[in-house]
Amino acid sequence: MTGNSEGIRVASLDDIPEGEGVAISSDITGTDDDIAILRDDDGTCWALNDTCTHETASLAEGWVEDGDVECPLHSSRFNLKTGKVDGLPATRDTVPHRVEVRDGEVYLFPGERP
Amino acid sequence: MTGSSVSPVGSVASVVVVGGGIAGVSTVAELRKNGYAGELTLLSADPLPYDRPPLSKEYLAGSRDLDSLALQPAEWYAEQQVTLVGGAVAAALQPDAGEVELADGRVLSADRIVLATGGRAVRPPIGSPIHVLRDVADADSLRTRLVAGARLLIVGGGLIGAEVASTARGLGAEVTLVDPLDPPLAAAVGIEVASWLHGLHGSHGVETLSTTVETVLETSAGVAVQLRGEPDSRVFDTVLVAVGLAPETSLAEAAGLETSRGVLVDADQVTSHPTVLAVGDCARPRGHHRAEHWEAAQHDGARAAATILGLERAAVTAPWWWSDRYGLHVEGVGEMRIADAEHEVVVRGVVGEPPFSVFTLRGERVIGAVAVDDPNAVRAARRMIDRGVAVCGSDLGDPGVSLRKMLRGLG
Numbered sequence: 001m002t003g004n005s006e007g008i009r010v011a012s013l014d015d016i017p018e019g020e021g022v023a024i025s026s027d028i029t030g031t032d033d034d035i036a037i038l039r040d041d042d043g044t045c046w047a048l049n050d051t052c053t054h055e056t057a058s059l060a061e062g063w064v065e066d067g068d069v070e071c072p073l074h075s076s077r078f079n080l081k082t083g084k085v086d087g088l089p090a091t092r093d094t095v096p097h098r099v100e101v102r103d104g105e106v107y108l109f110p111g112e113r114p
Numbered sequence: 115m116t117g118s119s120v121s122p123v124g125s126v127a128s129v130v131v132v133g134g135g136i137a138g139v140s141t142v143a144e145l146r147k148n149g150y151a152g153e154l155t156l157l158s159a160d161p162l163p164y165d166r167p168p169l170s171k172e173y174l175a176g177s178r179d180l181d182s183l184a185l186q187p188a189e190w191y192a193e194q195q196v197t198l199v200g201g202a203v204a205a206a207l208q209p210d211a212g213e214v215e216l217a218d219g220r221v222l223s224a225d226r227i228v229l230a231t232g233g234r235a236v237r238p239p240i241g242s243p244i245h246v247l248r249d250v251a252d253a254d255s256l257r258t259r260l261v262a263g264a265r266l267l268i269v270g271g272g273l274i275g276a277e278v279a280s281t282a283r284g285l286g287a288e289v290t291l292v293d294p295l296d297p298p299l300a301a302a303v304g305i306e307v308a309s310w311l312h313g314l315h316g317s318h319g320v321e322t323l324s325t326t327v328e329t330v331l332e333t334s335a336g337v338a339v340q341l342r343g344e345p346d347s348r349v350f351d352t353v354l355v356a357v358g359l360a361p362e363t364s365l366a367e368a369a370g371l372e373t374s375r376g377v378l379v380d381a382d383q384v385t386s387h388p389t390v391l392a393v394g395d396c397a398r399p400r401g402h403h404r405a406e407h408w409e410a411a412q413h414d415g416a417r418a419a420a421t422i423l424g425l426e427r428a429a430v431t432a433p434w435w436w437s438d439r440y441g442l443h444v445e446g447v448g449e450m451r452i453a454d455a456e457h458e459v460v461v462r463g464v465v466g467e468p469p470f471s472v473f474t475l476r477g478e479r480v481i482g483a484v485a486v487d488d489p490n491a492v493r494a495a496r497r498m499i500d501r502g503v504a505v506c507g508s509d510l511g512d513p514g515v516s517l518r519k520m521l522r523g524l525g
Binding site: 018073074 | 167172186
């Protein structure tokens with residue numbers, strides 16, 4: 001992954017309600033998987049690989065709360081900051097990416113750790 | 115209550131968990147997660163504990179293999195210092211001595227024994243040959259028979275029967291489904307959703323019959339099945355009976371533990387013997403029904419671990435489940451009721467046009483919800499139930515009103 005000091009502008013913060021997410025296509029992120037931008041209920045933004053590591057489901061469509069995202073299919077839970085599994089049935093951690101919010105815009109740094 | 119007689123935490127230096135399903139694996143995982151450092155042994159009939167829900171879906175369809183069903187990867191047990199004894203068949207339990215005897219003669223002793231023995235698929239006395247679906251061997255045996263054009267009779271239109279009907283149609287089998295209830299599952303999802311879900315079978319080429327099976331007989335032409343109310347028997351290639359689960363209580367019964375449609379446990383998962391606990395499908399909380407769902411078994415394991423470690427147990431949450439049929443994802447939480455003087459049924463969206471969800475309210479409180487292709491409606495509902503959030507039925511029924519905002523009291 002080539003570094004990008006500015007990051008990729010992927011969304012406006014206002015477009016992502018607290019507790020929800022949006023999926024950013026791998027065409028834009030340049031990563032193998034799409035990346036889910038997830039907004040916790042405290043308003044903070046995080047990014048994880050979008051596809052649940054258990055079965056094919058989009059974490060961007062999941063339930064975001066208290067530092068976790070819950071998969072919409074079987075409720076596997078992943079830590080927003082670390083990508084670690086916080087709840088079965090998933091057993092494999094997912095990949096976190098760094099995001100930054102500047103002037104109400106969300107910038108993604110694919111491949112960089114938060 | 116027997117829970118109060120459990121000896122102090124400090125004395126627990128060894129735990130044996132009997133049974134490698136989700137309840138047993140959750141128990142060992144929660145023990146380690148919460149700092150238990152003593153000896154920990156998991157007895158599993160299978161070499162590596164696996165997840166059962168896919169057995170009627172992706173595994174049966176052939177799109178997932180056994181390796182992908184592992185509840186934890188093989189190396190996890192070593193990392194967690196869990197002695198996994200695969201192929202273990204527990205033959206007897208000596209609660210006072212704290213011993214579990216295996217069929218091969220080995221005897222394991224522990225300060226606490228956790229029964230996670232699960233259950234068996236019910237086989238009604240209707241004759242043979244019949245298939246059931248509970249473990250990988252059952253799924254393998256059924257899968258070889260689900261070829262294009264094979265004639266499959268499914269007895270029981272509950273979650274498992276419906277999932278297999280969907281999978282079998284996907285494999286090109288001819289499917290007939292019988293259930294005396296029309297529609298099945300009304301108690302779980304409410305009558306309106308149950309009717310629509312059951313109707314999906316017909317629109318996917320499954321013949322549904324509202325009757326019961328009287329006899330099953332092997333003949334040279336195939337399996338002859340006599341259905342109640344029909345003049346002649348029908349012939350199928352395969353009969354699957356999916357009419358429920360019988361809790362596996364034989365070890366507990368032989369050991370003199372109290373059982374009644376399950377190993378009876380208190381709110382701490384402790385059986386009638388203070389050093390023996392029970393979790394998952396084999397256990398029944400006194401005064402309640404067995405939950406029989408995946409997540410409930412996981413929660414049982416967490417509670418048992420908390421009891422053993424002397425920690426405060428997590429609050430009981432509304433039971434949650436999911437099922438998949440014909441490409442649709444169905445979830446439910448809590449209790450569904452028919453609208454009456456005390457209960458209001460609120461539809462969000464249109465039943466039959468996914469995504470939609472249906473809620474049951476008692477006064478201002480949600481007590482249950484079912485959703486098709488709208489899982490976050492159920493995630494919102496379970497939090498409304500667990501947190502006792504007061505809601506307004508007309509807001510709930512308006513897809514324009516955010517459930518998350520209602521949950522935060524901003525609706």
